[in-house]
Amino acid sequence: MAEDKKLTNGTTSVPKHVYNRYKGIKFPPLVKPEIIEGVQSMEFHPDDIIIVSSPKSGTHWMAETVGLLLADGVWENVRRTTRKYHLEAAMCSKDTVKYSAPLRPFYRELEKMDSPRVITSHLPLHLLPPGIFEAKAKIIYCSRNPKDVLTSLYRFVGHTPQSEFITWEKLLNIVFTDENCYGAWDKHVLSYWKVKHLENIMFVKFEDMKMKQRECVASVANFIDHPVPGDVLDDIVSKTSIDGLKREMTRLEETLEDGYHYGKAYGTLSFYRKGHIGDWKNCFTVAQSEQFDRELQVRLNGSGLTFKYE
Secondary structure, eight states, X not given: OOSSEEOTTSOEEXXXXXXXXXXXXXXXXXXXXXXXXXXXXXXXXXXXXXXXXXSSSSHHHHHHHHHHHHTTTOGGGOXXXXXXXXXXXXXXXXXXXXXXXXXXXXXHHHTTSOSSOEEEEOOOGGGSOHHHHHTTOEEEEEEOOHHHHHHHHHHXXXXXXXXXXXXXXXXXXXXXXXXXXXXXXXXXXXXXXXXXXXXXXXXXXXXXXXXXXXXXXXXXXXXXXXXXXXXXXXXXXXXXXXXXXXHHHHHHHHHOTTTXXXXXXXXXXXXXXXXXXXXXXXXXXXXXXXXXXXHHHHHHTTTOXXXXXX
């Protein structure tokens, strides 16, 4: 494949398996340095809701939950155009998704969209646009125990060109370094954990969403200033179960020309697999688990941040 490819619309693009780097951090192909820089000047609104996480920590699950809350529990009324791509990503069409990513920043489309906007991102805290904090837009940060994060990431892209066919052993070696996509896992999570006291930030754990879903969804509803009646809340909890989400993603693919955007990365890799706690046991050896625990204890020591692993 040629290093550069001209698309039918005349946009220059690069192969999607080429990673980018910005300020020492590794980013996936759709996230380009010029877009990260450009988005810094984007204007935000007080009613914007920014859903952030390190990858594979429940971003899409939370986005669908927030969207359904704002739509009062009606799937057909959920507005998804504002989260068709991540804030920091380039756009790509279904025709080109197999080969390359057009250099069209999604945030330029977001700027034209009406409020309220539900926006997703994986950017570390220090790279979030300052306009988010100036507007006091609401930030929901999704976290997840790192063992399941790595397991989910490996199952998601481990054997694909998008990850350069990364091995399990390499993932273990880079997770706490800036070779990890979007930066070291511990730095990413701890940066948001340390500012969770701010009134416009809500820190949510995947495990709590799984084990105490109704309570968590109710808390999210209150945080975004959109509480719903008890029967609607129960309906939303049911609809945002893993099976409910899979059914909705299938409906979108079958009814919308671009419906694949919401359930699959690159149009092929499903965002929703098991959604289990403890799947890491199927990937880690005993020795790897013990070594990881020791390293994690050093990384999180004194922070007060803990996770459930089963």
